[in-house]
Amino acid sequence: MQFDALILKVASRCNLNCSYCFMYNLGDTTYKGQPKFMSYDMIDSILEKTKKYIQKYNKKEFSFIFHGGEPLLIEKDFYRTFITKANIIKKELQEVVFRYDIQTNGVLIDEDWCALFRELQIYPSTSVDGTRKAHDMFRVDHKGNGSYDKVFNAVRLLKNQIGYADTVCVINIEEEPKVIYESFKEMQVNSVNFLIPDFTHDNYPFDRGKSEMADWLIALFDIWIKDPNRYKIPIFIGVMNRLLGVTENSSNESTVLVIETNGEIEAIDSLKACGHGFTKSGMSVLSDDLSDIKNSPLGKLYFEDSTTKLCAKCLECPIRDVCQGGRLVHRFKKENGFNNPSVYCKDLIKLIAHIQNTLIDLFPELYSKENIDRMKTDEILKYVDDTCKKDRINISYTDELEFFGQN
Template sequence: MVTSFVLKVASRCNLNCSYCYMYNLGDKTYLKQPKFMSISTIHTFAEKLAHYGKENGLRSFQIVFHGGEPLLLPKEFYKESVRIFTETLSDAYFDFVIQTNGVGLDEDWYALFNELNIRVGISMDGPKEYHDRYRVFHNGKGSYDEVRHAIQIGLEKGMHGVLSVANLNISPNELYEEFKSLNVPSFNLLLPDGHFDKLPDDLIKDRVNTYDYTPYADWLIELFTIWKSDPDRPNMRFFKTLIQLIAGEDAGDQMVGLKKNGVAVVETNGNLEVADSIRACYEGITRNSINIYTHEISSILEDPLFDIYINSHQMVSEKCINCPIYEICGGGFLLNRYSNENGFDNPTIYCHDMIKLVTYIQNDLIDSLPDEVCKEMELNRVSYDEILEELENKGPVSIQKNIKDKLVAYSLT
C-alpha cells in the first residue's frame, strides 16, 4: 500500500549537480512540467488522499516536499500546504519531511519548518573539495559554504539528517571526519544512480560484476569499520538497515530487503508516477496518464511500471531468487538493474559489491556476538567466494514467466 508521497513541488533547481537523475541522466521531460506545484494541486491531492485513506483504512501518511529544489517556493506555500493537509484529513497523522540542497536555508526557514512540524533533510557530498566538484550552481560555483552553514544552523534548529551519495574519490576516512566535524546526528548514504547502459562515472563497464572488482564494497567496508569503531558514532541508516536485515529483522527500503515499496511521486502537474530516479533508464519511462485531477490515487496501481516498482524486491531476476543473500539485498534498487537488452531482468550493477559487503558485515556481526546468540539467530559465517560459486550454478527456483515478461517489457532491443 502506498503511504508515502514525494511531492515534486519544484521541477527546477538552483544547483546543477553532475550526477543528478532529474536533469543530467537522460530524461528531459521535466522541461514539459510546470516549474512549481500550485496550491490548487495540493488541494486536489489532499482531497484524493482523504478518499484513498478512507477506502483503504489508512490514517498515517508521509509527505515529502521534494524537487528540483523545494526552497525555490515561497514560505506561504508550505503554510498553506500543511494547513490544507491537516484540515482536509483532520483525523490523519502526517510525517512531513523536506529534502533540500540547503542553499538559502536560514533561521527563518528553520523557524517555519519547526512551526509546521516539517523535518528537514539536507543533501551534502562531504568535504568542500569534493562537494564543490559535483554540487555546483549553474555558473559552476560550488555550494559547499552555503550548505555547511545551513547544516550548522540546523544542528540547533532541529535538522533531521544529512544525505550523501557514496563517492569513491573521497576517502571514507575524510568523509567520516567531515560529518563528525559537523556533529551531524544522522547521515545516510545512497549508491550513485545508474544502470548497465549508463553506469556511474566511477565504474568500469567491462569489470562490473566481475570477481575482483568490488569498488563500492571496498569503500563501504572501510567506512563501516571506521563507523563501527567510533564509540560516539552518528546514526547511519544504510549500515543499520543491513545489520537489521542480517539479524533477520523486518527492515529495508527501495534499495535493500524484501519490503514492498510504498512510495509514489506526485509531479508538479499532479501526475502520479514511480520514484523519479527511474527516469534515468530512458526518456519518458516513468510518464503515464494518471493524474490526480482526473484519477483516484489507487489508479497508480494500474501503471505496469509502478507494479514492478512496488514489488521490485519480489519481481527479481532468476539469479537473485536463487541468491543466498536475496533476503538482505532484495535484488537491489530497480534503476540499478536496468539494461537496454533485458529491461529490469538483471541483478543490480552493485551485485558483487553487495555480496562482499553483506558477507563482511555478517561475519563481523558473528565475531562480535556470543556463539549461542548467533545460533539462536541462525547466523552462519558466509564467504564471498562461496556465494559467487553458488550463483554460477543455475539455482533450483525459476522465475515465473509472467514476472519475466513484465521485467523484460522495458528492454529497448
C-alpha cells in the same frame, strides 16, 4: 499496493546542476514541459486523493515529502497553505498522524526558513556529499561553482536553530571513507543517508571486475560500528535488521508515490535514470486515484513485485532475502528491462557478507546458538555466477520484466 508517503515535486527547476542528478542529467528531459512550480490549485486535489487513499487502506501514519528540483525555490506561503489545509483533513480522519518532510540542497537555508520549519513542524534533510572535495566535484551551480560552503553552513544552522541535522550523501568513492565520516561528525549531523549512485547497466562507470563500492562501504562500516558516538546510517541499519530479522518488512528502497508539479502521478523518481519519459504513467491527481498507479506496468512492478519478481540469478542467490535484488533502477538495462541482477550485485554480496561476519564477531554466543556460519564472499559469488551460466531456473514472468526494454 500500499505506500506511506507522497513525494511532492513543488518545484521542477533547481538552483544547482549536479552532474549525477537523475532529474536533469541522466537523459530524462520531461521536466522542461512541467510548470516551474506547483500551483495552489493543486493542493486540494492532492489532499482529497490522499484522504481517499488513507480511508481505503486504513493508514495510521502518512508523510508528505516536499521535493524538487529545489523545494525552497517556491514561496513560503505555499507551505503554510498546504499544511493548514492538510491539518483540516487530518482532523476529519481523526486518528491519522501526518508528517511533513522536505529534501533540500541547502543553498537557500537561512534563519527565516528555519523559523518556517519550526512553525509548521517540517523536518528538513539536506543533501551534502561530505567533504568540499567530494561535494564540489558534482554539486555545482549553473556557473560551475561549488556549493559546499553554503551547504555546510546550512547544516550547522539547522543544528543550532532546530536541534538536529539529517543529511543525504551520494557516495563518492574518490574521497576516503574516514575523511567523509569525520566531515559529517564536524557538521554535528544526526544521520547520513548514504546513497549508492543511480547508475544502470547502460551507464555504469566503475570497473565491473572490481567491487569498489563495497570496499568503500566496508571501510565506512568498520569506522562506524566502532564509534560509540556514531550517527545514524540507514543503509547499515537496514542490512543489519534484515540479517537479524529485527524488522521483517525492512526494504532496501522507500515505497513512495511521486506527484509532479502539474499533478502527474509517477512511481519513484530515481527511475528517471532509465530514460526519457520512463516514469510517465499518464495519470494525474486531477482525474485518477493514487492507487490507480498499480494499473500501470511500472507502478505494478515497483509497488507490488520489485522484491519478488527477480531475475533467475537473483532467485538462486543464497542471500536474496537480505539483498532483495538491490534497488530497481540498478537492475535496468535497455536490452532486457529489469531482467537483470543489480549492477552493484558483487558489491552488495561483499558488503552483506562483511556485515554478517562482523555481527558474528560481536555476538558469538548468539550466532553459535543459532548455528549460523560465517559468509564467504567468494563462495557466494562463484555460486551465483555458476548458477547464471547454467540458467537453472525458468521464470514465468520474464516478459513482464523485459517489457521495459527499449531495443
